[in-house]
Amino acid sequence: MSNPPLDGTPLAASPLTRAVLEIDDYTAGLGWDQPARLFALVDTVRLRAEEPDLAEQLGIGDAAQTDALTPVEQDEIxxxxxxxxxxxxxxxxxxxxxxALTVERLMLPATAESSLPEGLSDAELTAWVAEHPERQEVRMTVGVLRDGDRESALRLREKDAATEVLTGRDLVPGLAEALSATFTG
Known part of the structure; x- marks a missing residue:
């Protein structure tokens, strides 16, 4: 049995899942009401070999996992x-x-769809959701790899704890598709 990571990052099955959870943990430390944040995911071994100064800046030592991905935050959106x-x-x-991208949104339960008024503009729909009594604030972190692998982490504001983060491959399929499209074309 392996020991949990010393940095507090939860154990996870794949490098992508670990990277998504690391980003979720990082953004959770910044608090809520944050702008969307975009991250490049780079192979940690390759980063150490090709960009040793950057690896040192990021605190990536020789003991880093060989199958790890390192999130590198990009300029502000x-x-x-x-x-x-x-x-x-x-x-x-x-x-x-x-x-990977992390973004905060308002979410409604599926049961709210039946009470959705027809013909709302985007602005009206946004206002309707913002005023709905069952709305919940959620932070979504979605990561994709060039090979098509994907992972998501969802954190509800009302259950803002690392132990309450939901993960899964297809939790936010539209965002995963949009991120995947950044590798084609």
Whole structure:
């Protein structure tokens, strides 16, 4: 049986799951009401070999796992640009194995769909969701790899604890598809 990581990152089955949970933990430390954040996911061994100064800056020593992915936060996403439009402008260099995005949204239970008024504009729909009594704030962290692998972590504001984070491959399929598209084209 292996010991848990010393940095507090939860044990996880795959390097992508570990990276997504590491990003979730990082953004949780920043608190709520944060802007969306984009991360490149790079192979840790390759990063140490090709960018030793950056690896040192990031605190990645020789003892790092050989199958790990290192999240590298990118520049801030421009304000006023729709997320899907912004993602459509991204092209990653070959050294990037994958990418991840963390974003906060309001979520409603499936039962709320039956009470949704018809014909709402985007602004009206946003306002309706924001005022709905069953709304919940959620932070979604979604990561994808070039090979198509994907992982998500969801954290509800009302259950804001690492032990309450839900993970799964297809929790946010639309966002995973948008991130995957940054590796094609």
């Amino acid at each position: 421009p304000a006023g640009v729709a997320l899907d439009e912004f993602l459509a402008t991204i092209a990653w260099p070959d050294a990037v194995s994958g990418c």
